[in-house]
Amino acid sequence: MTTPPHVPVMLERCLDALEPVAERWMVDGTFGAGGHTRALLARGAKVVAIDQDPHAAVHAAALDADLRIAGLTDPRERFRFVAGNFRDLAAHLRTAGLEAVDGVLLDLGVSSMQLDEGPRGFAFRQDGPLDMRMRGEGPTAADLIAATDVAELAAWLHKYGEERHSRRLARAIVAARDEAPIDTTGRLVDVIQRAYPPGPRRDHPARRTFQALRIVVNDELGALEEGLHAAIDALAPGGRLVVLAYHSLEDRIVKHVLRDRGDVEPRTKRPLEATEAEIDANPRARSAKLRTAVRHVYAPVPEPAGATA
Numbered sequence: 001m002t003t004p005p006h007v008p009v010m011l012e013r014c015l016d017a018l019e020p021v022a023e024r025w026m027v028d029g030t031f032g033a034g035g036h037t038r039a040l041l042a043r044g045a046k047v048v049a050i051d052q053d054p055h056a057a058v059h060a061a062a063l064d065a066d067l068r069i070a071g072l073t074d075p076r077e078r079f080r081f082v083a084g085n086f087r088d089l090a091a092h093l094r095t096a097g098l099e100a101v102d103g104v105l106l107d108l109g110v111s112s113m114q115l116d117e118g119p120r121g122f123a124f125r126q127d128g129p130l131d132m133r134m135r136g137e138g139p140t141a142a143d144l145i146a147a148t149d150v151a152e153l154a155a156w157l158h159k160y161g162e163e164r165h166s167r168r169l170a171r172a173i174v175a176a177r178d179e180a181p182i183d184t185t186g187r188l189v190d191v192i193q194r195a196y197p198p199g200p201r202r203d204h205p206a207r208r209t210f211q212a213l214r215i216v217v218n219d220e221l222g223a224l225e226e227g228l229h230a231a232i233d234a235l236a237p238g239g240r241l242v243v244l245a246y247h248s249l250e251d252r253i254v255k256h257v258l259r260d261r262g263d264v265e266p267r268t269k270r271p272l273e274a275t276e277a278e279i280d281a282n283p284r285a286r287s288a289k290l291r292t293a294v295r296h297v298y299a300p301v302p303e304p305a306g307a308t309a
């Protein structure tokens with residue numbers, strides 16, 4: 001058996017929380033290489049899968065072909081792939097002719113393919129064009145660096161990277177960019193490493209800067225907030241929402257939306273994490289934080305206008 005290009009994280013936990021029911025539709029809002037989708041299909045569910053990365057369509061086509069080999073003459077009856085953003089979930093479901101679904105899964109962040117395959121610019125350990133666009137359109141990270149100033153860049157690094165040395169790094173990056181464009185990951189890493197204060201550190205000095213730029217390039221937190229509301233709106237009564245976050249900024253948004261909506265019941269007070277065994281086998285599971293919620297069966301009855309005791 002060949003190793004999948006992306007190993008699905010906390011797969012059994014996700015399936016337990018989603019409780020797929022045979023012949024009922026679910027949404028996988030972050031298809032990637034389709035690991036979670038394949039497991040949902042294997043349990044008998046039907047899946048609308050969404051991914052904004054055009055490369056994900058290759059994995060969707062492979063899944064489509066496998067369904068045909070398994071004897072399905074029209075795989076669209078069980079599996080549909082949409083190239084798009086999960087923030088537009090309502091429109092994607094309308095196009096698919098669906099009103100409500102039994103479950104929505106969002107496995108956030110980047111896939112192993114985006115980190116490892118080709119020159120996508122997400123990885124600080126590989127040299128390549130400083131791109132970072134998941135959907136392959138719009139301004140790249142290099143474009144943002146070329147057009148920003150120290151104050152704005154420092155604000156991004158502070159807010160989206162939680163980088164302690166945000167101003168120092170922003171000054172170094174803007175000074176280097178004014179000498180020559182920073183258009184490769186290697187050059188950005190080099191500038192950061194030179195500017196970073198010496199001393200013990202827990203992670204790579206460029207990790208937080210790369211996280212911040214990726215979030216800005218793809219408007220990841222804006223899409224997450226909108227996508228969570230769209231996902232909850234799309235759930236049938238009793239439907240399940242499962243979200244895998246990979247850093248504290250994402251997890252905080254998930255926690256607050258689930259707590260504040262009023263029409264879902266969070267099922268995880270604290271996020272669940274991967275086991276040591278899973279982390280040993282798949283280091284990308286290390287930072288995963290899984291939260292789940294169930295859509296209320298009965299909508300709260302609004303107070304009639306003017307009704308006061």
Ligand SMILES: C[S@@+](CC[C@H](N)C(=O)[O-])C[C@H]1O[C@@H](n2cnc3c(N)ncnc32)[C@H](O)[C@@H]1O
Nearest residue numbers: 008030032033034035036051052053085086223
């Ligand atoms: C961690 S991977 C998902 C891996 C997948 N669960 C699997 O088993 O292969 C995240 C995927 O979500 C996609 N993605 C991230 N944000 C998105 C968004 N707002 N809308 C649609 N897709 C998104 C990325 O392009 C990436 O392919």
